[in-house]
Structures are given as C-alpha cells and as structure tokens.
Amino acid sequence: xxxxxxxxxxxxxxxxxxxxxxxxxxxxxxxxxxxxxxxxxxxxxxxxxxxxxxxxxxxxxxxxxxxxxxxxxxxxxxxxxxxxxxxxxxxxxxxxxxxxxxxxxxxxxxxxxxxxxxxxxxxxxxxxxxxxxxxxxxxxxxxxxxxxxxxxxxxxxxxxxxxxxxxxxxxxxxxxxxxxxxxxxxxxxxxxxxxxxxxxxxxxxxxxxxxxxxxxxxxxxxxxxxxxxxxxxxxxxxxxxxxxxxxxxxxxxxxxxxxxxxxxxxxx
Amino acid sequence: xxxxxxxxxxxxxxxxxxxxxxxxxxxxxxxxxxxxxxxxxxxxxxxxxxxxxxxxxxxxxxxxxxxxxxxxxxxxxxxxxxxxxxxxxxxxxxxxxxxxxxxxxxxxxxxxxxxxxxxxxxxxxxxxxxxxxxxxxxxxxxxxxxxxxxxxxxxxxxxxxxxxxxxxxxxxxxxxxxxxxxxxxxxxxxxxxxxxxxxxxxxxxxxxxxxxxxxxxxxxxxxxxxxxxxxxxxxxxxxxxxxxxxxxxxxxxxxxxxxxxxxxxxxx
Numbered sequence: 001x002x003x004x005x006x007x008x009x010x011x012x013x014x015x016x017x018x019x020x021x022x023x024x025x026x027x028x029x030x031x032x033x034x035x036x037x038x039x040x041x042x043x044x045x046x047x048x049x050x051x052x053x054x055x056x057x058x059x060x061x062x063x064x065x066x067x068x069x070x071x072x073x074x075x076x077x078x079x080x081x082x083x084x085x086x087x088x089x090x091x092x093x094x095x096x097x098x099x100x101x102x103x104x105x106x107x108x109x110x111x112x113x114x115x116x117x118x119x120x121x122x123x124x125x126x127x128x129x130x131x132x133x134x135x136x137x138x139x140x141x142x143x144x145x146x147x148x149x150x151x152x153x154x155x156x157x158x159x160x161x162x163x164x165x166x167x168x169x170x171x172x173x174x175x176x177x178x179x180x181x182x183x184x185x186x187x188x189x190x191x192x193x194x195x196x197x198x199x200x201x202x203x204x205x206x207x208x209x210x211x212x213x214x215x216x217x218x219x220x221x222x223x224x225x226x227x228x229x230x231x232x233x234x235x236x237x238x239x240x241x242x243x244x245x246x247x248x249x250x251x252x253x254x255x256x257x258x259x260x261x262x263x264x265x266x267x268x
Numbered sequence: 269x270x271x272x273x274x275x276x277x278x279x280x281x282x283x284x285x286x287x288x289x290x291x292x293x294x295x296x297x298x299x300x301x302x303x304x305x306x307x308x309x310x311x312x313x314x315x316x317x318x319x320x321x322x323x324x325x326x327x328x329x330x331x332x333x334x335x336x337x338x339x340x341x342x343x344x345x346x347x348x349x350x351x352x353x354x355x356x357x358x359x360x361x362x363x364x365x366x367x368x369x370x371x372x373x374x375x376x377x378x379x380x381x382x383x384x385x386x387x388x389x390x391x392x393x394x395x396x397x398x399x400x401x402x403x404x405x406x407x408x409x410x411x412x413x414x415x416x417x418x419x420x421x422x423x424x425x426x427x428x429x430x431x432x433x434x435x436x437x438x439x440x441x442x443x444x445x446x447x448x449x450x451x452x453x454x455x456x457x458x459x460x461x462x463x464x465x466x467x468x469x470x471x472x473x474x475x476x477x478x479x480x481x482x483x484x485x486x487x488x489x490x491x492x493x494x495x496x497x498x499x500x501x502x503x504x505x506x507x508x509x510x511x512x513x514x515x516x517x518x519x520x521x522x523x524x525x526x527x528x529x530x531x532x533x534x535x536x
Contacts, residue, residue: 057481057509057530058330058481058482058530060328060330060371060482060484062326062328062347062355062371062372062373064347064348064355065348079330079332079366079369080332080333080366085481087330087332087369089357089369098347098348101347101355101357101371102371103328103330103369103370103371103482104330105330105481105482105530109507112507112508112509113507113508113533114507115505115506115507115508116505116506116507117472117504117505117506118503118504118505118506119438119439119503119504120503120504170387171387204385213325213326213353213373214326214328214371214373214484214486216328216482216484216528218482218509218511218528218530220504220506220507220509221506221507235386235387235388236385236386236387236388236488236523236526237383237384237385237386238383238384238385238386238488238489238522238523239377239380239381239382239383239384239488239489240380240381240383241325241380241486241488243486243526254506255504255506258504258511258528260484260486260526260528262325262326262373262486265381
C-alpha cells in the first residue's frame with residue numbers, strides 16, 4: 001500500500017524536463033505549507049535526477065516565499081556527479097513565483113563505511129505511553145494545523161509545559177515520532193522529520209510562527225524501522241533570529257539525521 | 269591601509285556581469301585553496317550584488333572540486349530581495365570548471381533587534397600568551413600550509429595534544445584568532461574564520477585532509493574589534509563522514525557566528 005507520504009510527494013514529469021507536484025492541503029500549518037514537507041518533496045526530485053545516488057547526505061533549503069496548497073513545479077540541475085557523491089541544485093516554484101531554492105549532495109548511505117563513533121547522547125524520553133500525543137492539542141490549534149494529522153507525535157511532558165502556559169524557558173522540545181499511517185520513515189522522509197516539531201521558541205514562551213530563512217539537513221544513516229526520537233534545541237536567540245538544531249535518532253539508537261535552521265523570532 | 273584579507277578577496281567586474289578574482293597562493297593548505305577563504309570571496313561578491321543588505325546572515329557552500337591559485341570567476345543571481353533580507357545564488361568556477369555552488373541570505377545586522385538570549389557558553393581559553401601559536405608548527409607542515417601565514421592563531425594547549433602525538437580523543441579544538449596583519453575581522457571575514465582552524469578530526473588522532481562536502485555559516489552579529497575565540501567540535505563521526513560545528517565569539521563575549529560543515533573523514 002502506498003504511504004500517505006509517498007502519495008503526497010508524488011512527482012510527474014513536466015514537458016520542460018522538470019517535475020510537477022500537487023502540494024497537499026494536509027501539510028498546512030498556520031499561514032503556509034510546512035517547510036519539512038517541501039524539502040522532502042524537493043529531495044525526492046533530486047533522488048530521481050541522480051538515481052545512482054539515492055540518499056540525501058546534505059540538503060540546504062533557502063525559503064523565499066510561503067507556499068500554498070496546489071500545483072508546484074520543481075526543477076533540478078546536476079552540478080557535479082562523481083563516483084561517490086552527486087551535487088544538485090533544485091528550485092521549487094508555484095506559477096512562476098520562487099518558493100525555495102536548494103542545494104543538495106546525494107550518495108548511497110548503504111555503501112558508506114559502517115563505523116559509528118558518536119559522542120552525542122540519545123534523547124532521554126519517557127515511554128511512548130507516558131508522553132503527550134499532539135492530537136490532544138486544542139481544537140482551535142488543530143484547525144490551523146492540519147499538518148498534525150500526518151503525524152503520530154508524542155511530546156515529552158517535561159518539554160511541553162508551553163501547551164498549558166508554563167514553558168520551561170530552556171529552549172528544548174523533544175518527542176517520539178512516527179507517521180500517522182504507520183509507514184516507516186525512509187532517508188528522504190528524514191528531511192521532513194527535521195522540521196516536523198513545533199518551533200523550539202514555544203518552549204521559550206514565544207508562541208507564533210517562526211519563518212525559516214535556511215534549513216540544512218545532514219542525513220547520516222538509513223533509519224531502522226519503528227519510532228524515531230526527535231529533539232529540537234536552540235542556544236542563541238539574538239538579533240531577532242534564532243538557530244534550531246534538530247537530531248533524529250532511530251529505534252536502534254543511532255543518530256540518523258542532524259539539522260540546523262536559522263529562523264526569524266516570532267513577533268507575537 | 270588595505271588589509272591582506274581585502275586585497276586577497278578583491279573582485280573586478282567581468283564583461284558578462286559577473287566578477288573575476290585572483291585566488292592567492294597564500295591560502296593554500298594541502299592539496300587545495302582553503303574553503304573558508306573561498307566562501308569569504310563568494311560572500312563579498314554577494315554583498316556587492318545586494319548593497320542594501322551588506323551582511324551575510326546565512327551562507328551555504330557546496331564544494332564541487334578543489335580550487336587552485338590563480339584566476340577565478342564568481343557569478344551571482346538574486347533569487348529574491350525583500351525589505352529585510354535578500355537571497356542570492358552564487359557560483360565560483362575556474363576556467364569553466366565548477367568549484368563551489370552557494371546560496372546566501374543577506375541583511376543588515378546593524379538594523380536587527382539588539383536582544384541577546386544566549387545559553388551557549390563562551391569558550392574557556394587560557395590567556396593568549398599561554399596558548400600555542402600556529403607559527404610554531406613544524407617546518408614541513410608550514411611548507412604545505414602557507415594558509416597559516418595569514419593568521420595569528422593561538423591554540424588551547426588542552427586541545428592541541430595532536431600536535432605532539434597525543435590527541436585528546438574528544439573531538440574538540442579551540443583557539444584565539446586574529447588576522448596576521450592585525451586588521452579586525454568584519455562580518456564577511458567571519459565566513460572565513462569558520463573554516464580556519466585545523467580539522468577537528470586531528471583531535472581524534474586522524475590527521476589528514478578532510479574534504480568538506482557542505483559548509484553553512486550563520487553570522488549572528490557584527491564582531492567587536494580584537495581577538496576572537498573560535499571553537500570546533502564534532503559529535504558524530506560515522507558512515508565515513510563527520511560534522512564539524514564551529515562557534516566564533518568576539519572580544520565583548522558575544523557569539524557572532526555559528527557554522528556546521530559535513531566533511532568526509534580523512535583516509536590517513
């Protein structure tokens with residue numbers, strides 16, 4: 001059975017050599033379409049462009065304007081393809097309006113060396129059943145965030161005080177994560193997972209939309225099936241901006257993706 | 269007096285609307301030209317392209333092939349210019365061979381809000397005079413790394429055991445940093461500083477060249493004059509790759525730049 005993720009990121013060939021997609025309204029959050037969904041869609045077009053390099057190693061997306069549900073065009077251009085990696089430029093637009101410009105380096109994670117020397121520490125999360133499902137969010141919020149319907153996300157209560165008006169102030173949110181339809185997340189899906197959680201500024205008592213300027217994801221391994229652990233942190237909220245670092249750990253305890261984004265602080 | 273940095277990153281207008289530069293041999297390290305110098309050069313071309321947005325907020329560079337001293341061409345293309353930020357695509361090539369492709373978002377740091385809420389901790393370094401000047405490196409090394417002649421870099425002895433065959437194994441290198449000619453580093457210069465220290469893999473006992481796949485720098489503030497503190501860390505050496513996180517702190521104790529790169533592990 002096709003997963004929701006696969007059908008929502010389906011691409012068709014365009015007559016000009018690019019791709020056409022239909023941005024699904026199920027990924028709307030606030031005033032736009034979720035940036036993680038869009039980078040995942042772009043990532044799929046890149047994978048199709050360099051089939052011998054199926055996996056994203058690094059993708060950097062620069063957000064130019066907010067996307068809306070409906071038709072979108074993706075164009076890709078190979079900058080260099082070597083024996084191990086390929087680098088591709090990709091752009092997403094809607095009716096001629098530029099939405100995202102991206103650069104990506106792809107390779108084959110299953111052909112990379114098997115060494116793992118990680119000093120990063122796996123997020124310490126309570127058992128799934130003791131965490132807070134995002135489906136418990138207030139009706140008002142779910143109405144402007146249909147995005148949440150795509151996920152089965154269980155927030156660590158210690159980092160979710162903002163939901164009841166008592167943010168921790170530490171700038172840290174973490175959660176268990178899987179797709180609502182039960183399909184496992186593949187390496188391309190990890191691009192989306194890195195922008196799935198609420199902005200880490202929620203935990204600083206600053207609710208509201210935090211527009212991403214730039215998001216870079218490093219995919220470091222093919223994730224094992226099952227629940228993922230996702231952690232977001234910020235350490236430098238300054239000059240009207242903040243960075244958000246995300247880690248994704250798989251069910252085998254491996255750090256499978258690391259990302260950082262630069263976003264504007266919410267005005268609210 | 270023109271600083272060495274300014275003269276080595278001088279750009280001239282090309283007849284096709286782009287820029288020409290002359291990559292100075294003083295920035296060679298090992299088999300190529302230092303990636304930080306190159307991203308700084310590209311950054312200068314971007315600043316010239318959008319003069320109302322003089323400062324880099326985020327620059328992502330994807331390295332396609334090793335540069336060599338001599339003529340280089342930089343082309344820029346404005347993707348979007350709004351009231352606060354502008355996003356530009358830029359490419360550096362030599363005689364038609366693509367070297368680097370980059371995306372950049374620029375703004376005016378002096379016009380950004382003055383708020384600072386940093387939980388990041390300033391590097392704890394011994395006094396400058398108790399640190400190890402990079403000019404003390406062995407003759408053999410200085411010969412293949414003329415780059416070191418550009419800097420006045422003082423390494424924290426606690427993170428420099430690798431220089432005498434006893435790397436700490438923690439994946440951490442930190443140093444005091446300024447330009448050898450005494451000129452202060454400006455926001456564009458910070459792009460270079462984020463790739464100035466030796467690869468953090470030296471501290472893991474893995475000497476050798478670590479080719480950068482991707483480097484993203486966030487410049488967060490205009491640096492105060494004087495010495496900078498620069499810290500490099502890695503936490504995930506796996507799958508033949510590693511990430512390297514860099515922080516640059518200025519003499520006023522402000523975190524002025526954060527960067528992350530994905531690099532291939534040295535083979536040696």
